Amino acid sequence: MYNNVKMVHFEPTQMCQASCPMCDRNKNGGEVNQYLKDESMTIEGFKKAFSREFLANLKTFFFCGNHGDPIFAPDMLEHAKYVRECNPEINMFVTTNGGARKPEWWEELAKVVSFVSVNSEMFAGLPSSMVSWSIPKTALGPVVKASIIVSVSNTV
Numbered sequence: 001m002y003n004n005v006k007m008v009h010f011e012p013t014q015m016c017q018a019s020c021p022m023c024d025r026n027k028n029g030g031e032v033n034q035y036l037k038d039e040s041m042t043i044e045g046f047k048k049a050f051s052r053e054f055l056a057n058l059k060t061f062f063f064c065g066n067h068g069d070p071i072f073a074p075d076m077l078e079h080a081k082y083v084r085e086c087n088p089e090i091n092m093f094v095t096t097n098g099g100a101r102k103p104e105w106w107e108e109l110a111k112v113v114s115f116v117s118v119n120s121e122m123f124a125g126l127p128s129s130m131v132s133w134s135i136p137k138t139a140l141g142p143v144v145k146a147s148i149i150v151s152v153s154n155t156v
């Protein structure tokens with residue numbers, strides 16, 4: 001039934017540490033959107049939503065988000081490992097602000113994804129009250145080393 005589906009854009013979480021004014025997570029960079037629950041998909045829910053057969057038939061899988069940043073989903077690494085396990089040839093991308101996680105986490109991620117796009121410059125001109133974090137460049141080292149990063153751009 002879903003054989004024609006070759007690409008998935010997946011938003012694993014509503015969580016994020018930033019408050020970008022153009023984002024639907026918040027009201028013009030201030031108060032958090034009251035309709036969000038900061039929920040994330042668990043690995044159990046992910047496996048239920050995406051069968052091995054379905055993932056094996058895909059060409060591309062994107063971890064991205066409109067209401068949250070994928071790296072904040074507690075089980076995102078497990079999601080990515082499962083996708084790779086089901087489809088060794090798949091192109092797997094992550095779009096993130098890169099502002100979290102320890103080097104060990106990025107090192108594990110670097111083993112399974114194809115490319116990480118870090119959109120960080122877009123935050124450069126924002127007031128510090130809206131950007132209460134910094135990009136841990138040292139943490140990103142493992143993915144830089146694995147040559148799967150980095151597109152640092154000013155677009156989402």
Ligand code: SF4
Nearest residue numbers: 016018019020023068
């Ligand atoms: S980093 Fe992304 S998800 Fe987080 S507030 Fe900014 S635009 Fe929204």
